Amino acid sequence: MAWLAEWLKQIIAIILLAGIVELLLPSNAYQRYVRLVLGLFILLALLSPILSLLQGEFGPRLEASIRDWQGSAARQAVQTGHSLTELQQQAAVLNSRQQDQAAELAAAKLAGEMAAEISRRSGAPQPRVEVLLEAESGGYWRISKVAVSLAEEMEEGNASTSPSISSPEPIEPVAVEVWLGSTTDHPEPQQATREASERWQQVIRTILADGWGVASELIQVTQAGGE
Amino acid sequence: MEMVQIVGIGLIATLLILIVKEQKPVFAFLLAVFTGIYLFLFLIGKIDTVIRVLENLASRSGVPTIYLQTILKIIGIAYIAEFGAQIVRDAGQESIASKIEFAGKVLILAMAVPIISIIVETVLNLLPAGG
Numbered sequence: 001m002a003w004l005a006e007w008l009k010q011i012i013a014i015i016l017l018a019g020i021v022e023l024l025l026p027s028n029a030y031q032r033y034v035r036l037v038l039g040l041f042i043l044l045a046l047l048s049p050i051l052s053l054l055q056g057e058f059g060p061r062l063e064a065s066i067r068d069w070q071g072s073a074a075r076q077a078v079q080t081g082h083s084l085t086e087l088q089q090q091a092a093v094l095n096s097r098q099q100d101q102a103a104e105l106a107a108a109k110l111a112g113e114m115a116a117e118i119s120r121r122s123g124a125p126q127p128r129v130e131v132l133l134e135a136e137s138g139g140y141w142r143i144s145k146v147a148v149s150l151a152e153e154m155e156e157g158n159a160s161t162s163p164s165i166s167s168p169e170p171i172e173p174v175a176v177e178v179w180l181g182s183t184t185d186h187p188e189p190q191q192a193t194r195e196a197s198e199r200w201q202q203v204i205r206t207i208l209a210d211g212w213g214v215a216s217e218l219i220q221v222t223q224a225g226g227e
Numbered sequence: 228m229e230m231v232q233i234v235g236i237g238l239i240a241t242l243l244i245l246i247v248k249e250q251k252p253v254f255a256f257l258l259a260v261f262t263g264i265y266l267f268l269f270l271i272g273k274i275d276t277v278i279r280v281l282e283n284l285a286s287r288s289g290v291p292t293i294y295l296q297t298i299l300k301i302i303g304i305a306y307i308a309e310f311g312a313q314i315v316r317d318a319g320q321e322s323i324a325s326k327i328e329f330a331g332k333v334l335i336l337a338m339a340v341p342i343i344s345i346i347v348e349t350v351l352n353l354l355p356a357g358g
Binding site for chain 2: 006009010012013014016017020021024025026027029030033034036037038040041043044045047051054061062063065066068069
């Protein structure tokens with residue numbers, strides 16, 4: 001019975017609205033036309049249970065059709081106001097935006113592949129790679145910078161001559177130290193980055209030059225941590 | 228109190244227009260236009276409260292907002308058309324005034340087109356297909 005109450009409420013509200021609107025009208029000249037529209041609204045409200053029973057929700061459809069109607073009028077106004085050069089400018093803007101997005105995607109993919117290759121060949125744990133691309137003429141893109149940041153804890157010896165075979169290391173005993181005092185006298189280690197060691201730089205430059213032909217001056221290798 | 232103000236403005240404007248009209252009919256017309264615009268703007272605030280009441284009523288009783296939007300647009304068109312037509316009529320251009328009113332009526336009817344199309348479509352769908 002809830003729908004009945006809702007329906008009656010809607011009809012009463014629309015009839016009240018119609019009465020007030022007729023009072024608000026400035027003169028009698030428009031009364032007939034306004035009455036027509038208001039009558040159509042009341043008719044819609046009266047028919048709404050049947051309509052929704054037969055055709056599903058008609059409210060969104062009515063809204064869409066009114067918006068279409070108003071939108072088509074607006075579009076006509078817009079179409080006459082636009083010249084060919086404006087359209088071409090818009091096309092150029094859209095084109096460049098699309099190219100930028102493609103470049104971003106390509107850079108992310110390239111960075112992922114580089115990181116995987118570095119960690120496969122050198123054994124560096126989870127290197128973070130960022131690739132910057134630069135547009136060239138003719139729609140080509142060039143790698144302008146590769147920044148590799150290595151994780152903090154890495155032994156120098158890992159970058160050895162046989163990196164692909166990593167022998168399992170025995171687990172060392174773990175020492176757990178519990179501090180009960182205040183932690184203020186143990187300052188947090190600073191998370192700074194510094195240049196990675198010469199050896200790592202060499203290894204990573206070789207990998208990137210082999211795989212992607214990146215010139216070594218474009219590569220920047222940093223390592224997290226270090227006091 | 229506001230009513231007194233409005234009547235006072237109207238009386239003063241009428242008196243001035245009567246004085247000026249003999250010498251410069253154009254200035255009399257301008258005076259009438261400005262008085263009309265002033266009174267219109269003066270009353271827009273009051274119309275605003277009425278419209279707020281209508282919106283409140285509609286939102287509380289679940290009337291779709293698109294109904295109210297259309298109704299308010301119709302009222303707006305009617306007011307603007309009537310206002311313009313009266314100004315033009317004051318200047319003695321009866322035919323232009325009736326054209327403005329005609330435009331207002333056409334625009335109001337154009338508001339009804341989507342509703343009519345929905346109703347007609349529904350009624351046609353109600354009828355049994357084939358035959």
